[in-house]
Amino acid sequence: MFKKYFTALKYVILAGVMGLSLTGTECEKLLNSTGSIDGSWTLVKMEGNLQDVCLGESANFANGVATLRCPGKSAVTRNYTYTNNVLTYSASGISYDVSFNTVNGVYKMILTASGTVDRKLTYDQN
Secondary structure, three states: OHHHHHHHHHHHHHHHHHHHHHHHHHHHHHHHOOOOOOEEEEEEEEEEOOOOOOOOOEEEEEOOEEEEEOOOOOOEEEEEEEEOOEEEEOOOOOEEEEEEEEEOOEEEEEEEEEOOOOEEEEEEEO
């Protein structure tokens, strides 16, 4: 009789551990949503006045320097500041309100331009 309970307990513990590993992945995504733009992103959606961006653009943000590359083009770098969920490119002065969400397990960064530029850009995290 004790053997049956022990076997059942093993399965319950195994299921719990597996559940925690899946939950841990989701917790990591939630913790990562603290508002950091650092890392590599790919532009997947553009709305509004698009001017100097291209679908599929790769963007890498690190230490105040953004490296931007359209597919098949040379990379360009832009200095930026990021404070209180506002990204501002230093040379142009264009600012974006930044928000983050997860859709179907894909972590997304949404940039909504403020001021005279009408643009909303959605990036997937690489």
